[in-house]
Amino acid sequence: MTAGSAPMSAPIPELRAALLAWFDAAGRDLPWRLGSEGRRDPYRVWVAEILLQQTQVARGLHYYDRFLEAFPTVEALADAPVEAVLKAWEGCGYYARARNLHRAAQLIAADGFPTDYGGWLALPGVGPYTAAAVASLAHGEARAVNDGNVRRVLSRLYGEARSTDAWVQARADALLSPDRPGAWNEAVMDLGATVCTPRAPRCPECPLAAHCAARASGTPTAFPAPKVRTAARAVQAVALLIGDDRQAVLERREGQLLGGLMGLPMQAVGPDGSVSEALKTVCERLGATPGELLGQVSHSMTHRQITLHVYAATSGLPRQAVATAALSKLDHKALGLLQARQQSLFAAPLTEGSSV
DNA sequence: AAGTCGGGGCA
């Protein structure tokens, strides 16, 4: 419980009224909020919720418009090749989201949209958060969402620094407005995204400030306590650029890391740290002849700090158009290396077809 | 319960 000087939390109906009044006046206008409250378009809400997983709204907006233009309906999404879906997702990260979205679209095209929480939860890529969001926003179901915003807002409101997932869900369930569940969920997330922000919360603008334990403590940013994260490992790899930055030999990546995307042929550098050995391995695998070192690229991902040694190579393998393939940022950096190098080597305007 | 999966924004 909170200390003696901290405010007792207000009765739940009072908290609901305060936040919903703020939301009605200051809630964000977002493209997936078309349609009436609690009756939003399921397809638009679902796509948005998948896109926004671990992705800030400001960033998701760009991809959302692009994605809906490419796939205006669930049927269009279901009928598209997965390569096209990944191309629309290119640069957005966590590509399993796009693969699952495509699989789920095919299930929906066959069976129709789910109509409740349990139905949504059964779809690939849909977990407790997304199922609660779509059920409340599109179907008016009384399901409380639990995301990073909710966790932060409720941890601060009740002064619980070490809030567990179950604790947050229980508080969210208790607070959820039974009359306006969709609006309530949107309101808590809007508050977390625009007022109760991680680094510099705008407490004077907060409709719950008078009831907030973290505000009373004087150090609202201490709630919740930071999550412990495993450190990124430093890894090295060799990539082959066979061709140029427009036409190159590309491979389809398998597995979890960047799975489904295309990319330059790569080979991880072994624990002995021998780059030349990795270069030899990948060249033998492709039947390619190694050329000169084009340079190094460094790229950080969630659990990896990658140093990529990019070599030119020659091979009879067919090249693909880079522009139409879905590539990771790492591969785009590697391709950019060639362009930067050409510009530095040739001060005069470059003539076409002079690469390799 | 802990690891893994991208990439960018921001203090």
Next chain:
DNA sequence: TGCCCAGACTT
């Protein structure tokens, strides 16, 4: 630089 973001899935 480190932490965070409208999380889900695997082990």
